[in-house]
Amino acid sequence: xxxxxxxxxxxxxxxxxxxxxxxxxxxxxxxxxxxxxxxxxxxxxxxxxxxxxxxxxxxxxxxxxxxxxxxxxxxxxxxxxxxxxxxxxxxxxxxxxxxxxxxxxxxxxxxxxxxxxxxxxxxxxxxxxxxxxxxxxxxxxxxxxxxxxxxxxxxxxxxxxxxxx
Amino acid sequence: xxxxxxxxxxxxxxxxxxxxxxxxxxxxxxxxxxxxxxxxxxxxxxxxxxxxxxxxxxxxxxxxxxxxxxxxxxxxxxxxxxxxxxxxxxxxxxxxxxxxxxxxxxxxxxxxxxxxxxxxxxxxxxxxxxxxxxxxxxxxxxxxxxxxxxxxxxxxxxxxxxxxxxxxxxxxxxxxxxxxxxxxxxxxxxxxxxxxxxxxxxxxxxxxxxxxxxxxxxxxxxxxxxxxxxxxxxxxxxxxxxxxxxxxxxxxxxxxxxxxxxxxxxxxxxxxxxxxxxxxxxxxxxxxxxxxxxxxxxxxxxxxxxxxxxxxxxxxxxxxxxxxxxxxxxxxxxxxxxxxxxxxxxxxxxxxxxxxxxxxxxxxxxxxxxxxxxxxxxxxxxxxxxxxxxxxxxxxxxxxxxxxxxxxxxxxxxxxxxxxxxxxxxxxxxxxxxxxxxxxxxxxxxxxxxxxxxxxxxxxxxxxxxxxxxxxxxxxxxxxxxxxxxxxxxxxxxxxxxxxxxxxxxxxxxxxxxxxxxxxxxxxxxxxxxxxxxxxxxxxxxxxxxxxxxxxxxxxxxxxxxxxxxxxxxxxxxxxxxxxxxxxxxxxxxxxxxxxxxxxxxxxxxxxxxxxxxxxxxxxxxxxxxxxxxxxxxxxxxxxxxxxxxxxxxxxxxxxxxxxxxxxxxxxxxxxxxxxxxxxxxxxxxxxxxxxxxxxxxxxxxxxxxxxxxxxxx
Numbered sequence: 094x095x096x097x098x099x100x101x102x103x104x105x106x107x108x109x110x111x112x113x114x115x116x117x118x119x120x121x122x123x124x125x126x127x128x129x130x131x132x133x134x135x136x137x138x139x140x141x142x143x144x145x146x147x148x149x150x151x152x153x154x155x156x157x158x159x160x161x162x163x164x165x166x167x168x169x170x171x172x173x174x175x176x177x178x179x180x181x182x183x184x185x186x187x188x189x190x191x192x193x194x195x196x197x198x199x200x201x202x203x204x205x206x207x208x209x210x211x212x213x214x215x216x217x218x219x220x221x222x223x224x225x226x227x228x229x230x231x232x233x234x235x236x237x238x239x240x241x242x243x244x245x246x247x248x249x250x251x252x253x254x255x256x257x258x
Numbered sequence: 259x260x261x262x263x264x265x266x267x268x269x270x271x272x273x274x275x276x277x278x279x280x281x282x283x284x285x286x287x288x289x290x291x292x293x294x295x296x297x298x299x300x301x302x303x304x305x306x307x308x309x310x311x312x313x314x315x316x317x318x319x320x321x322x323x324x325x326x327x328x329x330x331x332x333x334x335x336x337x338x339x340x341x342x343x344x345x346x347x348x349x350x351x352x353x354x355x356x357x358x359x360x361x362x363x364x365x366x367x368x369x370x371x372x373x374x375x376x377x378x379x380x381x382x383x384x385x386x387x388x389x390x391x392x393x394x395x396x397x398x399x400x401x402x403x404x405x406x407x408x409x410x411x412x413x414x415x416x417x418x419x420x421x422x423x424x425x426x427x428x429x430x431x432x433x434x435x436x437x438x439x440x441x442x443x444x445x446x447x448x449x450x451x452x453x454x455x456x457x458x459x460x461x462x463x464x465x466x467x468x469x470x471x472x473x474x475x476x477x478x479x480x481x482x483x484x485x486x487x488x489x490x491x492x493x494x495x496x497x498x499x500x501x502x503x504x505x506x507x508x509x510x511x512x513x514x515x516x517x518x519x520x521x522x523x524x525x526x527x528x529x530x531x532x533x534x535x536x537x538x539x540x541x542x543x544x545x546x547x548x549x550x551x552x553x554x555x556x557x558x559x560x561x562x563x564x565x566x567x568x569x570x571x572x573x574x575x576x577x578x579x580x581x582x583x584x585x586x587x588x589x590x591x592x593x594x595x596x597x598x599x600x601x602x603x604x605x606x607x608x609x610x611x612x613x614x615x616x617x618x619x620x621x622x623x624x625x626x627x628x629x630x631x632x633x634x635x636x637x638x639x640x641x642x643x644x645x646x647x648x649x650x651x652x653x654x655x656x657x658x659x660x661x662x663x664x665x666x667x668x669x670x671x672x673x674x675x676x677x678x679x680x681x682x683x684x685x686x687x688x689x690x691x692x693x694x695x696x697x698x699x700x701x702x703x704x705x706x707x708x709x710x711x712x713x714x715x716x717x718x719x720x721x722x723x724x725x726x727x728x729x730x731x732x733x734x735x736x737x738x739x740x741x742x743x744x745x746x747x748x749x750x751x752x753x754x755x756x757x758x759x760x761x762x763x764x765x766x767x768x769x770x771x772x773x774x775x776x777x778x779x780x781x782x783x784x785x786x787x788x789x790x791x792x793x794x795x796x797x798x799x800x801x802x803x804x805x806x807x808x809x810x811x812x813x814x815x816x817x818x819x820x821x822x823x824x825x826x827x828x829x830x831x832x833x834x835x836x837x838x839x840x841x842x843x844x845x846x847x848x849x850x851x852x853x854x855x856x857x858x859x860x861x862x863x864x865x866x867x868x869x870x871x872x873x874x875x876x877x878x879x880x881x882x883x884x885x886x887x888x889x890x891x892x893x894x895x896x897x898x899x900x901x902x903x904x905x906x907x908x909x910x911x912x913x914x915x916x917x918x919x920x921x922x923x924x925x926x927x928x929x930x931x932x933x934x935x936x937x938x939x940x941x942x943x944x945x946x947x948x949x950x951x952x953x954x955x956x957x958x959x960x961x962x963x964x965x966x967x968x969x970x971x972x
Binding site for chain 2: 109121122124126161162163164166202203204236238239240241242243244
């Protein structure tokens with residue numbers, strides 16, 4: 094009667110669905126975030142810099158498909174928070190260096206582009222440290238994307254001291 | 259026994275001064291059925307009916323959580339104990355929530371507030387799985403949640419004059435929740451009325467973890483609680499109805515208020531520097547927090563004459579949502595003067611008319627006209643959604659053809675027009691650009707028109723225990739203001755979100771099937787579906803940075819989706835049910851930057867086996883409102899791993915939890931008492947829900963939780 098028709102409709106429907114699922118699975122996709130190499134990364138944990146000086150950034154990034162872009166941000170760590178990507182907490186107060194006012198703390202935030210089509214890139218940036226910013230503990234934050242939109246973060250604790258100290 | 263009856267007596271005497279006419283007014287509820295195979299007798303759509311007994315048994319924190327156990331329905335946690343429903347993985351504004359015949363507005367704008375509906379004021383819930391644009395218009399692309407309170411005509415008004423009610427007390431251990439709800443209803447001749455009030459208060463949520471990572475910051479948790487997630491909620495509603503021989507009319511007023519804290523550590527990074535002592539108390543609501551007010555006035559009138567039924571639904575809704583946080587300077591934004599970060603005030607007016615004409619014994623025609631007007635104004639120092647007005651109108655016509663006994667065909671067509679006016683918004687502070695400083699434009703003025711033509715075809719066939727339903731159709735969704743006009747930093751998730759003023763209405767073509775079979779011992783139902791979106795609106799994470807944060811931009815992509823739900827009930831013994839429910843979903847983007855990827859927050863496969871014992875002695879009860887009946891059940895929720903991810907998601911491992919529940923109804927001469935208890939995740943497993951926003955910051959789902967509810971029907 095109607096039942097064979099009914100069951101064959103259901104079977105055909107499910108079969109068509111499975112075919113669709115299987116045929117869609119062929120696309121290659123990037124499922125891993127880009128990597129920031131730990132070796133020779135500058136700045137290193139607890140490096141000391143002086144106001145008015147230059148902070149030299151040197152690092153290597155890599156992605157299995159294609160690199161995206163990056164951003165460098167430097168913010169004060171006067172409250173001594175920690176980042177998941179860095180468990181080092183070097184407190185400059187331990188060596189007798191107190192931090193300056195939060196209002197005059199150094200804020201740096203800059204977006205950078207990586208040329209298209211790269212899988213590995215060595216990056217060097219020189220950042221001028223303003224002369225009139227507060228000394229103390231800072232975090233150097235690096236954000237890196239790959240072309241697919243995955244993001245990797247890296248935080249490095251650094252110290253900033255007044256020039257001449 | 260003595261205690262129970264005196265408790266009843268006390269409750270009754272406190273609640274009402276008039277004499278109690280027991281049992282003669284009892285709003286009919288479907289008896290607890292463990293399975294959900296029984297569905298709307300006429301529709302060709304795959305739907306599931308949820309009774310209030312089912313909800314009461316589950317004692318959900320939110321209405322959405324209560325629906326989570328239904329195959330094909332998910333509940334996405336969005337923080338602070340709030341959650342939003344999703345049908346087959348589609349939620350937010352890909353799902354229409356209809357409350358007493360009117361589209362419930364409000365849940366679409368924010369990520370972190372719930373439905374704003376008192377679940378104790380709801381009597382029947384029906385979930386339509388799959389697109390249902392014909393009757394419900396825009397947004398019904400993933401499905402529809404129909405929330406209904408009893409109308410005067412469906413209430414069991416057997417007595418000319420009667421009064422009755424219900425009262426509930428409930429509590430939950432995880433967040434020390436306590437609440438009470440009360441309902442009174444009565445009728446006099448052709449008039450009837452009902453009043454509901456609910457209040458609940460909860461403390462910070464606890465989770466089985468000591469710390470978590472937020473935007474690379476490692477944050478410790480005090481006593482394993484999520485700081486500042488406490489809240490309070492108060493709801494009130496009133497219904498007045500009048501019935502005559504050919505028509506009836508009903509006025510309903512709903513007010514829902516909630517104040518809740520935002521999880522302080524996952525709401526921007528300023529909290530690190532805050533002087534607020536969040537760990538002082540588990541119950542206080544500090545900054546950042548939200549306050550939501552939803553006022554809804556509905557008026558419904560129906561007229562029946564011969565072969566005609568005509569209905570008019572008119573409504574006005576006002577959503578007022580305030581988000582407060584500590585005023586802190588941000589980038590170039592100076593310290594704001596107060597804590598009012600964002601305020602949204604949205605008015606929605608709705609007018610719907612529908613007619614049903616039984617042309618002959620075999621043919622029924624339906625027509626309808628639906629119109630809605632929205633008016634949204636923002637204020638505060640933060641910006642996410644621009645001011646806008648939206649006007650929409652839709653008209654539909656459908657035919658139901660009863661070909662022969664058991665076989666019905668459905669066909670319908672609908673046309674919609676919507677107009678959106680988005681206002682410009684510029685920052686209230688200057689940003690240096692080159693040598694000058696300007697008020698940056700965050701949202702440009704734009705006016706858009708949207709047209710959509712949709713249709714559906716369906717068949718329903720019932721014979722010898724078989725029930726087959728099949729549908730194909732087209733559905734649509736008008737882009738919302740956020741998708742068209744957002745342009746700014748979302749500090750909650752630390753990303754820059756850019757709207758896209760070129761978005762077209764999102765369309766979907768969907769085919770779904772529901773095959774069910776039942777006899778005395780077995781019920782089985784399989785619901786497969788498949789759908790294609792030529793232009794799915796997707797917030798795409800790009801490789802670029804803007805203002806120091808990763809740029810996410812709204813784009814449109816071709817998407818295919820397919821999946822199935824399965825429900826099986828075996829009754830080896832009259833007191834025992836063995837249930838097995840399962841679901842699977844697959845989605846792929848076929849074009850754009852993310853071709854080959856799935857969709858965000860895709861639910862993994864899930865299986866829920868359950869053994870349930872229930873008893874209802876057939877002895878003649880002393881009280882017609884209740885019988886000595888009870889239940890006890892044990893269930894396992896098994897969820898697969900999700901490796902089908904899109905940035906910035908992480909693969910989520912599979913998990914399982916063990917849950918038990920039990921309840922008993924005690925019928926007394928003047929009232930009946932209901933006692934129910936539920937223990938969730940009794941093994942205190944630590945697991946992550948892939949569909950939860952908290953998954954992104956590695957916060958596990960709640961651990962062990964015990965809930966209890968005491969109810970009285972009089």
